[in-house]
Amino acid sequence: MDVSSLRDARLRDPTFVPRSQLLSADDVARALRRMAHEVIEHVRDVDQVVVVGLQTGGVDFARRLADGLTEITGRAVRWGSLDVAFYRDDLARNPAPIPATTRIDHDLTNQTVVIVDDVLFTGRTVRAALNALTDWGRPRVVQLAVIVDRGHRELPIRPDYVGKNLPTSLDEAIVATLAGVWIGTKGRA
Amino acid sequence: MITSIRGQNLLSLDELTRDAIVEVLDTAEAFVEVNRRTIKKVPALRGRVVASIFFEESTRTRLSFETAAKRLSADVLSLAVASSSMKKGESLRDTIGTVDALGIDAVVMRHRSSGAALQVSRYVPHVRVINGGDGLHQHPTQGLLDAFTIRQCLAERRGVVGTETGAELFAGLRVLIVGDIRHSRVARSDIAAYVALGAAVRVAAPATLLPEFVEQWPVEVVTDFDEAIEWADVVALLRLQRERGSGSFVPTLGEFTTTYGLSVGRARRLRPEAIIMHPGPMNRGVEIDSLVADSPAAVIGRQVENGVPVRMAVLYLSIAGADEERAS
Known part of the structure; x- marks a missing residue:
């Protein structure tokens, strides 16, 4: 196992105890490139696309996906970041997270928004993101891209672009970064 | 010392550690961004009730607290003391009791007596008390x-x-x-x-x-x-x-x-x-x-201008930031 990238995974979540690495950095880069091609196939006009990464796990991937789109089409594809802390439905049950930066510089009305997150699990984060996006206008289409879909949905939400489908059990944990994807367990904080 | 105001009252800065203060400043930074949006409102405190009770006159503190609560989607009960039963001689304890009976999550209060906010926090221990200024003591x-x-x-x-x-x-x-x-x-x-x-x-x-x-x-x-x-x-x-x-x-x-x-x-x-x-x-x-x-x-x-995002951060952490023990 690549030790420096493992450190990267632990940085994201210090309680994470990895068991094995499922995707390497190269695998992740390849998946992102394929997803970029899929986005281009699906959208009519890449100038209308705004890629929005969800804080904190989705932001690096969103930037990489937007870079990929720019590289393939030669058009500067816009991207931003969104923190959904204020829109969560579990605020009353979990300690309120400290919100990270939200940066969306464009009115999203009539745009094609591609939401990007690292791991799709219950779907509640995406539900919160859909809620939040309406404050920036009325997008023509909203799509969802995730690096890992681990199942266990609690809401009627499905991704449009998936890096890898990983069936998991509920007590497992997944960490996905540009450096790779790991499966393991969540240690006690 | 209080190391985080999550789920806590905010009565005095004397009892806050450096970390607790930095946490509020960092959280407020995110609310600065919310206040720059076209739609300056997030649903973080939807369904929560914040009472604003100012026994002493105020323009900016009261306005900015109420703006902050509303931008978090909380409902705001605003008691104008000059036209309230306090004028008929109702005590602080009974006034707070009456407001509490309406079902509130937090109270923002200002009073001419030092220690009034602490006193109220003892009357209604299940309500988060935010001190909006008490006598010569704290703001x-x-x-x-x-x-x-x-x-x-x-x-x-x-x-x-x-x-x-x-x-x-x-x-x-x-x-x-x-x-x-x-x-x-x-x-x-x-x-x-x-x-x-x-x-x-x-x-x-x-x-x-x-x-x-x-x-x-x-x-x-x-x-x-x-x-x-x-x-x-x-x-x-x-x-x-x-x-x-x-x-x-x-x-x-x-x-x-x-x-x-x-x-x-x-x-x-x-x-x-x-x-x-x-x-x-x-x-x-x-x-x-x-x-x-x-x-x-x-x-x-x-x-x-910064009054609104900072007060949003205080209300957000104090009301929505309850620890798991209290929440369960």
Whole structure:
């Protein structure tokens, strides 16, 4: 196992105890490139696309996906970041997270928004993101891209672009970064 | 000491650690962004009820607290004390009991007596109490927004992101607080915040406007404003509180202005990058010259503007930030 990238995974979540690495950095880069091609196939006009990464796990991937789109089409594809802390439905049950930066510089009305997150699990984060996006206008289409879909949905939400489908059990944990994807367990904080 | 105000009351900055203060400043940074949006509202406190009870007059604190609560989607119950049953002789305890019976999650209150907020927190232990100013004691959200404003100014100048600096920008920062220290709850909260964050604080005031036991405060006392003016990175003026009888603590207003007012002449002697602050409301021409108040070095408008995001952060952490034990 690549030790420096493992450190990267632990940085994201210090309680994470990895068991094995499922995707390497190269695998992740390849998946992102394929997803970029899929986005281009699906959208009519890449100038209308705004890629929005969800804080904190989705932001690096969103930037990489937007870079990929720019590289393939030669058009500067816009991207931003969104923190959904204020829109969560579990605020009353979990300690309120400290919100990270939200940066969306464009009115999203009539745009094609591609939401990007690292791991799709219950779907509640995406539900919160859909809620939040309406404050920036009325997008023509909203799509969802995730690096890992681990199942266990609690809401009627499905991704449009998936890096890898990983069936998991509920007590497992997944960490996905540009450096790779790991499966393991969540240690006690 | 309180290490985080999540799920806690905010009664005094004296009891907050550096980490607790930095947490509020970092959270407020996210709300600055919310306040720049076209739709300045997030659903974080939807369905929660915040009561705002001001037993003492206020413009900016009350308006900014109520704006903050509304931008978090909380419902706001606003009690106008002048037209309430307090006038018929109802006690503080019974008034709070009545408001509590309506089902509230938090109460923001201001009162002329020091310790009133603490007292109310004992009457209604299940309600989060946010002190909006109690007598001569504390005005914690003012202290937090002043610290936030300083960090914001310094971070902008150095081209760094405030949330990544924690309390670093306060290390060794020289803050001079001038004027009516004795009657100022703002000064007490400001000093607590700045000292906790690592700044060096001096106070300058005529002996009559210094509080008793000031020698026990974590500050250096200077009696000559002119001596300290070139030392300061930040000069914070205070309002001469004539409604608390400050007028009789100085021989004449004119003399106070001559010796402790921030005149144009004194402002010229400030360090070129010095920041001038005033919590408002200002007595223009008394503690601060009108031209100085409107100069680029003065960040007084920014202090008011930052009141909303900082109070949003306080309400958000205090109400939505309950620990798991309380929530379950």
